[in-house]
Amino acid sequence: MNAYDLTGQVAVVTGGAQGIGLAVARRLHASGATVLLWDMDAELARASAAGLGGRAEGHGVDVTDAGAVQALADACAAAHGRLDVLVASAGIAGMNAKVVDYPVDEWHRIIDVNLNGMFHTCRAVLPHMAARGYGRAVLIASVAGKEGNPNAAAYSASKAGVMALTKSLGKEHAGQDIAVNCVTPAAARTRIFDQMAQSHIDFMLSKIPRGRFLEVDEAAAMIAWLCTAENSFTTGGVFDLSGGRATY
Numbered sequence: 001m002n003a004y005d006l007t008g009q010v011a012v013v014t015g016g017a018q019g020i021g022l023a024v025a026r027r028l029h030a031s032g033a034t035v036l037l038w039d040m041d042a043e044l045a046r047a048s049a050a051g052l053g054g055r056a057e058g059h060g061v062d063v064t065d066a067g068a069v070q071a072l073a074d075a076c077a078a079a080h081g082r083l084d085v086l087v088a089s090a091g092i093a094g095m096n097a098k099v100v101d102y103p104v105d106e107w108h109r110i111i112d113v114n115l116n117g118m119f120h121t122c123r124a125v126l127p128h129m130a131a132r133g134y135g136r137a138v139l140i141a142s143v144a145g146k147e148g149n150p151n152a153a154a155y156s157a158s159k160a161g162v163m164a165l166t167k168s169l170g171k172e173h174a175g176q177d178i179a180v181n182c183v184t185p186a187a188a189r190t191r192i193f194d195q196m197a198q199s200h201i202d203f204m205l206s207k208i209p210r211g212r213f214l215e216v217d218e219a220a221a222m223i224a225w226l227c228t229a230e231n232s233f234t235t236g237g238v239f240d241l242s243g244g245r246a247t248y
Helices: 019-030 042-052 066-080 104-132 143-147 153-172 191-195 198-206 216-226
Strands: 010-014 034-039 056-060 085-088 135-140 178-185 238-241
Touching (some): 010 066, 019 034, 019 085, 019 216, 042 056, 085 104, 135 216, 143 238, 178 216, 216 238
Parallel strands (some): 010 034
């Protein structure tokens, strides 16, 4: 495992109680950062933070609630004096169905978590980075946002929106030494699979040239570097984690 020096830095990881978010939190924590796990499941967030040991906290928050996200960001910044890193990993898969059969409420639920939640989080956290003239943010998109998975249009559209949001934020904050990038993972075998039909899981696996799903620690390895000062030039970028599936 490559060693990074994040000593003294404070990192917010949304969706940090499990899956890719927790793997990233573990890697950042091992690099010396104080890690704040934000998750819908407050109890699990606190338990996951306890598992990391010192320099870790778990907080419950619904990223679809802009006011709650803003209040938590401000409270964390006040308590720790700074927010240096944001990894926005909170997201849901939603149901699988064709667009013509897709329930309207389900469409809005997925967009609200996956895209609006990213907007709320970045809007609340990035001003604290700007105030100090430094920051690193990584948004978790998906290869589905590049290619558009059939029977998963809401998820695909939300993740395409995350990529566009990343590009806009990267340009808006480029002059403040704030790098905003995103990654586009193929599927990893996490609890998000519980929301998917087995046929959809099989479809996703069939599209990966590596012939296997992404491991969360593999995702964390790339994301951790994007969170460091060594990532000093690239911003608004989209980094592939698709096992060869993506061709652009």
